[in-house]
Amino acid sequence: MVVREKILDLVISCFKRHGAKGMDTPAFELKETLTEKYGEDSGLMYDLKDQGGELLSLRYDLTVPFARYLAMNKVKKMKRYHVGKVWRRESPTIVQGRYREFCQCDFDIAGQFDPMIPDAECLKIMCEILSGLQLGDFLIKVNDRRIVDGMFAVCGVPESKFRAICSSIDKLDKMAWKDVRHEMVVKKGLAPEVADRIGDYVQCHGGVSLVEQMFQDPRLSQNKQALEGLGDLKLLFEYLTLFGIADKISFDLSLARGLDYYTGVIYEAVLLQTPTQAGEEPLNVGSVAAGGRYDGLVGMFDPKGHKVPCVGLSIGVERIFYIVEQRMKTKGEKVRTTETQVFVATPQKNFLQERLKLIAELWDSGIKAEMLYKNNPKLLTQLHYCESTGIPLVVIIGEQELKEGVIKIRSVASREEVAIKRENFVAEIQKRLSES
């Protein structure tokens, strides 16, 4: 949990650094709110039992609730982050860190703005977070729904098969091209020549020069949609260069992303595999962050169909937790689970009352303190407790100290003890804590 908290802290401070406001929505929505928003993935929602009231389902992501929130509150512009759990009924492959209940960290910018500036900021945020987490090298693949659709059109994919073929292409990060081709031709009924034409494109990836190259492509440049997408990507790359992150971005024509609601740029961040170190399992966790532009979603909730363009990203923190925890295990790193600064102890019997008084003084001064819940604990047991939980300081009260009107302060690490006058001991502790 401590690891989770540190990671979430880092993610949230990045969102706040970019001026995002926090918001939250209920764990469940009206079933009708969520129906028909997720395309092929709809069957994976958890429904609540019909107990005579409204039909409800647990939220599947944080994006559809956000769109509902915007429409419901008639909000036209908003930059928000939302950290919360979502629920999906997919078979959990625990090794990959893909559970049925998991935490998502979303950042979205809603509103009509000049093109690609908010989109560029989303990518900047993804880079800041992934760098800050120190997970190693990463790459962000970028593509555009209009380029994907345009590419399908010029290759000869019938429109009715667009989404299904998209789904297949999306698997290229996990499956080989020939397996994907097989799925498209055999399972989804795509003509083999069409599949081969797609193959020529989707195996391309590169920087802004690939964008320029595609502009010149004889087939693609005939397609209006694709040209729009390519134009926006060119502008995006300009901004990413000014943000200093162009070297982390790759225009990748195989990026398809399953979800129905994307309308423009789409992106996905993957960790680059470090060569396996001795004893370390190669971690294939798929993508650790993703997102894109979705201009039509809010309009689906508005009675008059008013659109609010949106672009955003989602950090896959569960996968990140998993990676960090695995690394800590391999390195044998120990992490404190409490933040206690001072332990209140006694070497003799019948000193419970004194300990209770002392600890209340510490708490009332805002100092983090603990004591054992025993009337007459042994000193060794108490010191042991400090060592095993990582508490740095001990205050000791006993017969001698009581007589002399002092408290002994002991450093757990150095084992040095010093006697401080009773009335000064809180101040002395505060001094030591601020120095460390």
Add this chain to the structure above:
Amino acid sequence: MAERAPLEELVKLQGERVRGLKQQKASAELIEEEVAKLLKLKAQLGPDESKQKFVLKTPKGTRDYSPRQMAVREKVFDVIIRCFKRHGAEVIDTPVFELKETLMGKYGEDSKLIYDLKDQGGELLSLRYDLTVPFARYLAMNKLTNIKRYHIAKVYRRDNPAMTRGRYREFYQCDFDIAGNFDPMIPDAECLKIMCEILSSLQIGDFLVKVNDRRILDGMFAICGVSDSKFRTICSSVDKLDKVSWEEVKNEMVGEKGLAPEVADRIGDYVQQHGGVSLAEQLLQDPKLSQNKQALEGLGDLKLLFEYLTLFGIDDKISFDLSLARGLDYYTGVIYEAVLLQTPAQAGEEPLGVGSVAAGGRYDGLVGMFDPKGRKVPCVGLSIGVERIFSIVEQRLEALEEKIRTTETQVLVASAQKKLLEERLKLVSELWDAGIKAELLYKKNPKLLNQLQYCEEAGTPLVAIIGEQELKDGVIKLRSVTSREEVDVRREDLVEEIKRRTGQPLCIC
């Protein structure tokens, strides 16, 4: 389509019938029967094609948190978490749903308020009703015999929501619990100390913590002549004394629950008493109560508790109150509840009667219910009712018209002329990389006035203005939004200057 109308009418009437039965607290079997009828009718109705697809609402009894409400919530959680950590608690989390069987039989009369998940072919699941039963399950599952933990999360109850009074179907609980076999009353005292620290720090007004003990209650019922089988239900009635008068409670016990009137009267003599440790001493001498072993145990523990609370400096906030009964089945020893003391309504302010804001107690038998060998792990804990606290804090801030910032942005990067987007992007990126909280408008050529206005509305304190002349001179104009003073800062010194003004440490280590 004409056939839908009469069927829809039937569904509506049946729905009202079900609601009525629930309000009257009819038997569970009857309610279930009528709900089944309702579901059948709904199934006949089928999907409605013509119905409006835009149902823009959150489910009944739930709400979104707007940025403003999030800011309030964050402040409140901060205070609470700091206190829990100050007392050395570790943090845990559990899933939002549990196996249905885990939750069954743990909540007594309240079990009907549990949300179930639909049977979709996997395990039967229910949404958690509180954080305590999941905690007990966690302890038993991991064979833990002692832990001090806090857990802040949402829980779910299909209750009658009263959202203006902070009563929802989905709401946050902040729980702190100490599990383990320890010397008596020390952890119990610490729980009360924590409750007092939190309620004081939140500055929501004066409060009082009522304390009682399950054994004293049960002993009292026994010597008053309540039959064993009626204990829990009489307990439920007595628990309402904080909301309704003794007359009404007596009526319910005698009229609805079949208690003999003399027995009710004897109970009345006791439950109208409250006081400090002297009341505990008095009752230890009570001729009837002192004959009851259970009650004596409870009284003895309370006396010890008061000693420790005095050493903790909080005894003046604690009241031993014999009317405190607390509905939940699993308490076995001390129980407590914190209430805000009504301040006389100030001009224009609605009196806020919000009931209890925190509660808890000792529950020694719960973990044993999960352990295959029935091994017990004694537990004591508390739960802060934050939703009620959010309401209070929000209302107070509104009354004060205090501005709550919803972002933490320190600097807006602005441009004074057109065609400076590139420069803005470069500068804002530099600020972000240096850990400074910064924004820019998503416009290629925004007007300076609009940018300044944006800052004033959002409460952003500084603006870094890029202008053509300043670019040539290698400076940025740094402007304070409140004072409107501007100063030219060299580009390379800007980060340091901003950090100095916003009180940030100079290195991001």
